[in-house]
Amino acid sequence: MKLLSRTVSWVLLVSVVPAAMLLVMGALVAFNVYAFTVSPVTAVKIAIGVVPTVLVLGRGLWVLAAKIDTPVHGVPVREHEQPELWALVRRFAAAAGTAPPDDIHLTAEANAGVVEDTRLLGLISTRRHLFIGAPLLAGLSAAQFAAVLTHELAHYSNRDTRFAGVAYRSRRAFAHTMNTVNRNDYLQRALHFLLRHAAARALRASRSLSRRQEIAADQAAAVAVGSAATVAAFRELAPIAGSWDAFLNNHLVAGWAAGYLPADPFGGYGRLRASLHDELAKLRANPPHEADPDDTHPPMSERIAAIDALRAPGTMRVPAGSALGLLRDPLPLLDAALLDALVPEARTKRRVDWPTLVRVGGIASLTEHTGQVLATAARLTGRPPSPHTLLDALDAGLLTELCPTDQPEAPRVRRERARLIVREGLFGAVVTTLTDAGAVVWRESWPSVGEMRLDERYRVPLPDLVDAAVADRPDTAGLRALLDSAGRPHGRQGHRGTATRNEDSRPDGIPQGGEAPWPVGQGVHRGRAPRGPDRVDPPGGPHGQPGRDGARPTRPAGR
């Protein structure tokens, strides 16, 4: 009875907006038809105002009535390949009082979800999909995973998903219509006003309804798996999302530009999580509150308190250990889900172990200008391209010439630009040579992407030596000595210690954004304070705002 009344009130509420739209549309058309019978000339005049409005409403209603098929993504998980996972899903679907999904897909997102394909305002469901994020399997225990799963499945038994589809469409139709309304047209502006107020109530009511449904789903999870595992699962979601984001943005793509991907991404993700222990513990203790009023979920802290208060012991048995234990041969499947989420080019990358990835990615990030600068040095001096040739060119006072440009620039600007680029090129060349000679070693350094260290035999501040070589009065002696001694065979290979000046001391791998995140060796590389915000549009210079001539900086969305 309770379920029925909830369903009825839901359907009534979400149909308010389309019904109002249909009513207004019908009234407008009827009025215009009536006007035509009275005075065709006046009717045509009226139609000029009415037709655009009817079109806008019709378009909005079309959005509402069109069928919605979920674009299926991720890697399909077949029952005969993963019987244990499917058995668990079936068991907990039964516990939640609903049928199991028609298919399961493994995705690379840090969440799980249930979606239905629907027809006719969401009243008819044709297919249910269960999406499971690989990071959840990697980060949750089997019991925690079962709690998340039960929560998602419980939306079925409440008939939430089906009517959530209606609510979703109703909102979408509403938003579409509101965006299409021409605010300069008086009639349409009046319509905008009416719809806004009529729909506001329905939207608010649907929001509180769907919040209640979330709580019902939480209860279902707690009853099946127990309050403790459910709370633990919910507390784990933010740490997984945060660390996964960092992993994707920094570590996974560390060797991307050089053509490499890790052979064992989830092993790396596990080490990243372990290294972020303290930060993740904070997130776990205080789940972040998403203060979005349109969010249909109640605040996480409230949900956790409510689940705790249930003190449910749990009625279902779940295998002990990690959720990965539910999968047969999990790593290839997780890997496939990850590759599926990347651009197709990902499949052409070479897969290497983490130490190799750190090295090739690190060197690639440091040598962006190296080839160009060495080639120019070779051309200027008539010698083969090598670090020594570059140092010769610098000693010959050819700093500016090493970075040819066709831009007309003032002398100091040109020289400083050359200094920055030659410095990077030289640094990359030296690091490459030292790496080849075994004098620089690269290694994993979670949570940073990796670090490089100079063998302790060379107690030299590498950044300072490079600075000296590109100074106005170049001093290349230090670098030459370093390169020469590293090139000589030595008897203590393998004994590598810490040269503190040359460590990359980035505290963690929280995402930097951007497409080529490679912080390795940045501390070494720059040898200076960390960079300011990347890619700023810095109005406030002597030029004021950069380019107001129609090229006024468009800032990234969401700022």
Place this chain on the structure above:
Amino acid sequence: MDPTVNPAEMVPGLPDLPAVDVTRWGMPPKNALSTDLSRPVPVIASAVAAARARDWRPAAELLNRSYGDWAMRAAAVHALGEAAADDGTWLEAWRAQTGGDRHLAVVEAHGLFWLAWKLRGNRPGEQTRADQHDAFNQMVLRSEAAALKATELAPDDPTPWCTLVTLARGRGYDNNAFGTIWRELQARDPLHRTGHEFALMYLSPDGPGSYDALFAFAERAAAASPSLAFLVVQAAYDYEDYNEKIWKDQRVHRALDVIQRWLATPAGGGGVYANSDKRWAAYGLVSADRGAEAVPLFTQLGTDASGRPWEDFGDNAVDVFDSCRRRACTA
């Protein structure tokens, strides 16, 4: 008003910009216009000219002589800084001779900020290469360090603090860091003109957000001194992309009246920043449909098309200046 938009360029057949002969109003022809920002003040112009000819002495003398006249010092350092960013030879000669002093330090810091901009270029972020962003960030850090050093050499001088205010946005200071610098500047010169101008830029929202705080800042400053009334026009200029009606706002019209009265006084009309006030007033009057009042200002500006707001339009600065004065003449 968007002065760069010429209807005729967008849709052929639409009227072109007013075809007026500005020389009839006593204004120089377009090809005589100059964006050299050192020109408006003759003593600064001659010091900059000497510096560009690699003679540091007039610059050093000017800064030494005018120490305490913070308006003059800020204007001189701004213009000398640009010269230093183009060619630092004269700074090196100066350093070789004196071993470095407070005047050199402040020019050097400001010059590094100019250098950061010149390395970056003034195109929007997405049209700027990664190495240009990198160069900007590195050079801003060097400018910041140099400015902090300059504050130690001249503890009572607001100018290096002004450089820090100038680089605040590019450096990405948070409100606390900015507040600290701003208080230091205010303690040394509460009405510091350039400081206020760049503080307003720091405070300006990134997009169509709320401009209330910006106008509040500008109005507070304008209430403190008519020499800062231009800030209200500057705030309107920041806001006009999102709300053209701002030019009908009474706050803006009041500020335009105040600037015009201020320019009629000896302190306002004869000061180092007279031309700067004239530019903002002229731009604001044309935008606010009071172009006729801007004609005498453009006549007085003569060939000087330097400074803001024109310089914000980069290579189009002269075009914008010219189209603005033509609109004034036809108003």
